[in-house]
Amino acid sequence: MTSHAIQAGILGVGSYTPEKVLANKDIEKLVDTNDEWITTRTGIKERRIAGNDQVASDLGIEAGLAALKDAGINAMDVDLIIVATSTPDMHYPSTACIIQDKLGCKKAGAFDLAAACTGFVYAAVVAEQFIKAGTYKNVLVIGTEVYSRVVDWEDRSTCILFGDGAGAAVFGPVAGDKGFKATTLGSEGSGGDMLTLPCSGSRIPFGETESVNARAVVQMQGREVYKFAVRVMEEGTEEVLEKAGLAKDDIDLVVPHQANIRIIEHYAKKMKLPMEKIVANVDKYGNTSAASVPLALDEAYKQGRIKSGDNLLLLGFGAGLTWGAAVIKWA
Numbered sequence: 001m002t003s004h005a006i007q008a009g010i011l012g013v014g015s016y017t018p019e020k021v022l023a024n025k026d027i028e029k030l031v032d033t034n035d036e037w038i039t040t041r042t043g044i045k046e047r048r049i050a051g052n053d054q055v056a057s058d059l060g061i062e063a064g065l066a067a068l069k070d071a072g073i074n075a076m077d078v079d080l081i082i083v084a085t086s087t088p089d090m091h092y093p094s095t096a097c098i099i100q101d102k103l104g105c106k107k108a109g110a111f112d113l114a115a116a117c118t119g120f121v122y123a124a125v126v127a128e129q130f131i132k133a134g135t136y137k138n139v140l141v142i143g144t145e146v147y148s149r150v151v152d153w154e155d156r157s158t159c160i161l162f163g164d165g166a167g168a169a170v171f172g173p174v175a176g177d178k179g180f181k182a183t184t185l186g187s188e189g190s191g192g193d194m195l196t197l198p199c200s201g202s203r204i205p206f207g208e209t210e211s212v213n214a215r216a217v218v219q220m221q222g223r224e225v226y227k228f229a230v231r232v233m234e235e236g237t238e239e240v241l242e243k244a245g246l247a248k249d250d251i252d253l254v255v256p257h258q259a260n261i262r263i264i265e266h267y268a269k270k271m272k273l274p275m276e277k278i279v280a281n282v283d284k285y286g287n288t289s290a291a292s293v294p295l296a297l298d299e300a301y302k303q304g305r306i307k308s309g310d311n312l313l314l315l316g317f318g319a320g321l322t323w324g325a326a327v328i329k330w331a
């Protein structure tokens with residue numbers, strides 16, 4: 001009997017970063033730090049900062065438009081929009097609905113997805129389910145963040161790390177043996193305290209008191225998050241490769257979450273992968289959370305580093321704690 005399973009894959013990608021560049025030298029004027037410390041500990045040289053009038057939806061719209069254009073899809077052909085973000089414009093309306101309206105995707109459902117820096121990988125896996133079930137054809141997934149609004153610019157241990165940006169991909173049915181080969185999603189809520197953005201929900205409503213308000217910024221136990229990151233990147237890779245029935249050498253390009261070049265280099269060493277097989281642009285953008293994987297993916301694509309038939313490994317990790325991995329054969 002012939003199988004008529006629908007295979008989901010990537011039809012187009014796009015990204016957007018704000019114009020304003022904040023270099024390490026500029027941060028030296030804000031907190032007691034220096035370019036040398038930031039570069040050696042993180043690999044970050046600069047990051048982008050959204051304009052005063054820009055919010056997450058604005059960045060996401062630009063990335064979404066670019067992805068639709070790359071895919072050759074009209075706004076009216078989008079069936080579903082998933083926006084991965086932990087810095088939404090507001091709790092509701094969702095950033096996805098704001099983007100749906102402004103892009104003119106009149107036939108699309110839309111929702112936000114919260115998995116912090118793993119958000120894009122989580123959203124990509126959700127998109128795959130709708131497509132292979134035959135429910136939807138074209139799913140626009142956007143990762144967009146304005147972390148500059150939720151970091152404490154007086155805390156040198158966190159403010160140096162983050163940046164603003166957006167990346168997007170259109171997922172849809174692909175032919176032949178292309179598309180998703182395997183995925184895995186994980187969570188470790190017991191480690192949630194390692195990385196939090198408190199004072200933004202029902203536990204401590206935003207702006208409740210002045211003292212509480214001071215905590216409406218990213219709080220992180222950097223060392224612990226670092227250990228978590230290197231562990232799950234390795235475990236996630238092994239798990240997803242096994243599910244896909246592939247060997248490490250079958251992977252042509254790894255697109256990991258961009259948090260710290262040391263995490264990426266540690267991963268490369270542990271997995272015995274050459275750095276040429278791993279996308280790293282954390283030097284230019286810092287950690288853009290849910291935007292980082294699609295931003296790196298789009299950059300690699302524009303640089304001609306991805307060709308049809310290549311096996312890509314998308315790898316995310318972040319607050320929750322969460323992680324996720326997906327192997328996708330490029331259409």
Ligand code: ACO
Nearest residue numbers: 033037041116117156157160222223225226259260318319
């Ligand atoms: N400039 C100068 N000195 C600094 C700075 C700074 N910007 N920040 C910290 N230091 C100091 C500390 O005070 C400390 O000084 P001490 O030894 O006198 O106490 C010293 O440098 C070492 O600090 P550590 O925090 O131990 O430095 P570490 O080598 O661990 O690097 C870092 C810190 C870069 C944050 C690292 O731990 C890291 O990258 N962790 C992972 C972060 C990450 O992946 N985050 C993901 C977020 S994902 C999401 O979902 C949002």
